[in-house]
Amino acid sequence: MHDFDDDDLHVDLTSLIDVIFMLVIFFIMTMSFTLPEIELNVPTSTTAEENDAASESFTVSIDATGAFFINQKNLTLTELQKIIEAEKPQSITLYLDPKSPAQSFIDISDLARTYTSGKLVVKAVKRDEK
Template sequence: MNDQFGFDDGPDTDIDLTPLIDVVFILIIFFVIATSFSKPVLEIILPAAETSEVEVHRQGEVMVDVDADGAIYSGGVLYTEDNIMDLMNTDVNSTMVLNMDKEAPFESFILIIDSARKIDRNNIVVATDEKEE
């Protein structure tokens, strides 16, 4: 009798996948947009050296950037003469990689090295580019 009025008590055999596809598509768009791509914070032109070696950034290294104006950054934080010791005391046993712009004032380099010497930190590496022949 239910068949006469258009009612069907049997199981639905048609599954509409359109809403599922829409949700998956929206999630894909969300994750593509929300993914942050790592970009260098500062434009640093490293000096060239004949003895430079290609080395990959290793986990646990403290990266220190010095721009052309002599500003010192690490992890996006600006360090000055007043708080440079905070930078030197971070992860003392790890290697500190110094990325200095070739136009950076030498005073910034001396400030970093002197601060490291105050706490007997000897594991500092200066990054360079390979010299083109």
């Protein structure tokens, strides 16, 4: 019979470590590190419907000049921020004119991110048929 020494028995882990290292590199290289960008075209709709299901929502409108409105009352961004902060809505519903400046949309998005954890609903404005 052969007498085995402990020195003769060993497992070479080098190849296993190489494979694991290559898998780690593969998964790191395939991950996406950038935030997704959203291109926003605000269409109008001829079939838009009013929906009162979101009673916990705060409704804001932005016209073509970028002015903010609540119930047809023109507000500045600071006034709008104070109202949203006081009412603490669960979400913000935004009626956005297709010709409104992008900065107005970004301002409302920032308010939604700050006060409603980013819950912003953009609704289409019903287009008048001619």
